[in-house]
Amino acid sequence: MSESQVKPPLPYSARDVVLPGDASCHGCPIPIALKVLSAVFGEKMILVIPACCTSVIVGTYPGQSLKASIIHVPFASAAAVASGVAQALKMRGISDVQVVAWAGDGGTADIGMATVSGAAERNEDIFYIMYDNEAYMNTGIQRSSSTPRGAWTTTTPILGKGENKKDVAKVLIAHNVPYVATASIGYPHDLYSKLQRAKNIHGFKYIQIHAPCPTGWRFDPKYTVKIAKLAVETGFWILYEYYNGKLIISGPSRPLLDSSKRKPIEEYLKLQGRFRTITPEIINSINEYIESNWSWIKKLM
Amino acid sequence: MVKIKEPENNVKLPLSRPIIGVAGKTGLWRTMRPIVNNEKCTSCFQCEIYCPVNVIRVEPKLGVTIDYDYCKGCGICEDVCPRSAIIMIPEIGE
Structure with a gap:
């Protein structure tokens, strides 16, 4: 490749902002998502981070692992x-500086829900990004409302969680904000194009990133990306964008509208230790949950 | 990043600055070491895009380099490589 050619944004723009040597666990999905974020905004972003894994990962005084401005805030207040x-x-x-609230699923779906709803109602010109690792990983794998049914956590130790996952993207669509999207760390180019599109929209922008956590989901760290891709390929996690009153399914999820093209959900579940004690009845109910999600998508298309 | 002016009378503001290795030399955490076979590599950039520690650099002419001072040895690069050009071997120390 000659120097005069335009270099692709990924990976070249993602090289400088996320610095090596942060405090994340092996195979953590969060820095992967932060790299994509930095490819879009570079150093021109102000990250507002409530108590979550990311506030540990970027480190404490005197250093930080991101070449961007960071504000650490108490739990419920990120959107405010x-x-x-x-x-x-x-x-x-x-x-020219973008404000990004970057919170986990506990800080969004449970504790931060009130301020998220308030900022969405006022239609503030911010990004709200929720990386969804489906439990309170930072404090020791407690159940959150974003944990899927049947998953083991330290507060649902024997039977696993009995309820289905709360769908925050649906909640935000009901707020009628200008832009709502779901993404996955398994598809960085998809996330990149969503951030690029949302960058030019004025108002509240919400993106939910599915982020498999090796520590909390009990799998080998090297399968982080594989599991993120499997979640999409089995139809468990659906990639879409919602703007101008219309829902658009993103590339990786588009063929899966036809349920026969989806991989069986067992492929996704069997790699994770948190689903080790799952029973066939719960697998059936997860399949029903997936089917109901897709029929909801088809209605909005 | 917003530049903040330091006060003149040598008072140090309690502000964090970006530094490489905020958690120390994270290469010491490694139990498996990724080894690249540059002959098999096709410069598809998958390992660099997915590397969570941002230590892999793919240069189409020079091949793949990994900064072993900070590589945590998670093995994602081995898993995403479509040509199996990266293998993980047990770490035996320097």
Whole structure:
């Protein structure tokens, strides 16, 4: 490749902002997502991070592992602080810096739900990104409302969680915000194009990134990307975008509208230790849950 | 990144600065070491895109280099490589 040619944004733009030597576990999906985020915004972003794995990963004083501005905030307040920062930037006339609230599923689906809903209702000009590792991983794998049915956690130790996953993307679509999308760390180019599209939209933008956690889901760290891809290929996690009142299914999920093209859900479950004690009845109910999600998608298309 | 002006009277603001290796030399965590066979490599960039520690650099002319000071040895690069050009061997120390 000659120097004059335009280099592709991934991986070249993702090289400089996420620095090596952060405090994440082996095979952590969060820095992969942060790399894609940095490929879009570079250093021109202000990350608002509540208590979650990422606040540990980027490190504490005197160092941080990201070449971007970071504000660490208390748990429930990520969307509220991001709203305030966005308003302050607007008052000072700074338009080239993007405010990104970056929270886990506990900080969004459970504890931060009130401020997320408030910021969405006010239609603040911020990104809200929820990386969904499906439990409170940072504090020791407790059940969150985003944990799927049948999954082992330290607070659902014997039978696994009995309820289905809360779908926060659906909640945000009901708020009628300008942009809602789901993404996966298994498909960085898909996430990149979604961030690029959302960048030009004024208002509240919500992206939910499916992020398999080797420590909490009990699998070998090297399968992080494989499991993220399997979640999409089995139809368990559906990649879509919602803007202008329409839902558009993204490339990797589009062929799976036909249920015969989906891989069996057992392929996804058997790799993870958290589903070790799962019974055939719960597998059936997960299949029904997947089918009901797809029929909801078909209605909105 | 927003540049913040330091106060003049040598007061150090309690602000974090970006540094490489905020958790120390994370290469010491490694139990398996990734080894690249550059003859098999086709420069598809999969390992670099998915590397969670951002230590893999693929240069089409020079091949793949890995910064072993910070590589945690998670093995994602081995799993995503479509040509099996990266293999993991047990770490035996320097």
